[in-house]
Amino acid sequence: MEPGGARNVITQLRRGVVEHCVLALLRDRPRYGFDLVRELSEAGGLLTSEGTIYPLLARLRRDGLVVTTWQESETGPPRRYYALTDDGRASVATFGAEWARFKDGVDRVLGGPVVAPTSPRAPERSAG
Amino acid sequence: MSVELDHPVVAAYLDQLDRAATAAGLSGGRRAELRAEIRAHVHDALAAEPELTDPVVSGVLDRLGPVEEIVAAEGTGAGGVGGAGADPQAPPPPPSLPPPGAPPSWGALEYVALALLTVGQVVLPVVGPVAGVACAWASTRWSRGGKIAATVLGVLVPLLVVLAAAAVWLTAGGSSVEVGPVPASTGFLPPPTVTAGGG
Numbered sequence: 001m002e003p004g005g006a007r008n009v010i011t012q013l014r015r016g017v018v019e020h021c022v023l024a025l026l027r028d029r030p031r032y033g034f035d036l037v038r039e040l041s042e043a044g045g046l047l048t049s050e051g052t053i054y055p056l057l058a059r060l061r062r063d064g065l066v067v068t069t070w071q072e073s074e075t076g077p078p079r080r081y082y083a084l085t086d087d088g089r090a091s092v093a094t095f096g097a098e099w100a101r102f103k104d105g106v107d108r109v110l111g112g113p114v115v116a117p118t119s120p121r122a123p124e125r126s127a128g
Numbered sequence: 129m130s131v132e133l134d135h136p137v138v139a140a141y142l143d144q145l146d147r148a149a150t151a152a153g154l155s156g157g158r159r160a161e162l163r164a165e166i167r168a169h170v171h172d173a174l175a176a177e178p179e180l181t182d183p184v185v186s187g188v189l190d191r192l193g194p195v196e197e198i199v200a201a202e203g204t205g206a207g208g209v210g211g212a213g214a215d216p217q218a219p220p221p222p223p224s225l226p227p228p229g230a231p232p233s234w235g236a237l238e239y240v241a242l243a244l245l246t247v248g249q250v251v252l253p254v255v256g257p258v259a260g261v262a263c264a265w266a267s268t269r270w271s272r273g274g275k276i277a278a279t280v281l282g283v284l285v286p287l288l289v290v291l292a293a294a295a296v297w298l299t300a301g302g303s304s305v306e307v308g309p310v311p312a313s314t315g316f317l318p319p320p321t322v323t324a325g326g327g
Contacts (some may be wrong), residue, residue, distance in 0.1 A: 033165050034172035049193025054165045055201035058158070076171035077133070077164065 011048075018046050019056060020095040023065060023088050030069075030083035033057065057082055065091055137185050138170055145195040152199045162202075166192065238264075245282045257282035 018040065025031060025039050037053055040046040047053060060066045065088035070078045084092070133139075142163060149159045173188040174180060192198070241263035248256025264278035 032168070032172075034169045037169070049191075049197050050169070051166060051192035051195075051198040052201040054162055054169075055198065058161070058202070073168070075175060077168045079168050079172075080161075080165055 014046055014048075017099070019060065020092060020099075021046055022053070022056065022060065023084060023092045024096070026066065026082055026084040027089065027092060030081040032079040032081050034079075036082070060088070064088075133167060133171055135180075135185050137182065137189065141170075141189050141192075141195065142167060145198065148195045148199040149202075152202065154199070154202060158202075162198070166198070241278060245278055249282075249286055253286075257286060 021040060021043070022036055025036055031039075033053055036057075037047060037050045040053075041050075057066065057068075060082075061068055065085055066082045067085055068083070069081050071081055073079050145163060145166060146159060149162060154162070169192065170188060173191070174185065177184050177188070241260045244252070244256045244260030244263060248260055250256075252259075261279050261282040264275050264282070
């Protein structure tokens with residue numbers, strides 16, 4: 001498989017999971033956009049373009065998974081805080097369980113016959 | 129305080145965002161929300177930087193991503209980050225949760241500015257409007273367009289009134305002065321030189 005294909009898979013995977021990572025970050029307390037972006041960036045570049053988190057958050061709000069409030073900021077423009085709803089909390093819990101199974105399965109497969117990159121599969125055909 | 133939001137590169141980025149959102153058919157309420165959030169984001173990102181240089185500002189905007197990408201992620205199926213849950217219909221106006229007015233765009237400073245720019249014109253003839261314009265430009269909530277509108281209201285309108293009064297005075301009282309093609313009836317307005325070529 002060419003490396004580009006693997007990268008594409010990771011990109012798609014990232015897109016699929018970032019929404020639930022955002023929900024997970026809201027489990028402890030409400031957060032505002034830049035706060036979420038900072039956390040996601042520190043977690044290994046889960047966002048490619050930071051600005052796209054706002055459409056994502058709007059979608060979560062439309063789906064009833066988060067609610068929002070505008071709050072004054074002492075240093076600048078008002079910030080919009082996002083908080084998890086009960087549905088959002090349930091969604092994170094479900095995803096967490098599914099992800100654990102998925103991750104274990106993938107790890108098991110990948111962790112099995114791990115071969116060093118330099119060792120090609122030697123066709124040890126002894127037959128002559 | 130948030131001078132960085134008046135940085136021309138930031139202002140241009142926000143204008144591009146507005147145009148892209150308008151072109152994509154986002155509702156006015158959603159456009160205002162998106163702009164307010166991106167604006168707050170830029171402020172927070174720049175506040176975290178040790179110094180404000182052009183490359184730093186550009187870097188913050190680069191990390192935000194192209195405005196087209198942000199707008200495309202708004203839900204028409206072209207997912208920017210998380211395409212999950214995208215409904216196939218066109219994005220309707222949000223059902224009930226988001227307030228139509230989006231962010232609070234008026235605080236004490238903005239009300240003071242408005243009072244100075246209107247009542248202040250009469251109560252404190254010169255000082256009032258000038259202070260009102262200063263308050264408007266100190267505002268972190270009003271957009272650049274709003275501040276320019278406040279400046280027009282605070283400075284240009286009274287100036288035009290003074291000019292109009294002067295014109296009236298010159299044509300009425302000081303008839304010896306031959307300055308003007310300005311008719312007394314219209315004050316500062318241009319003379320109606322359009323000849324009715326109806327026949």
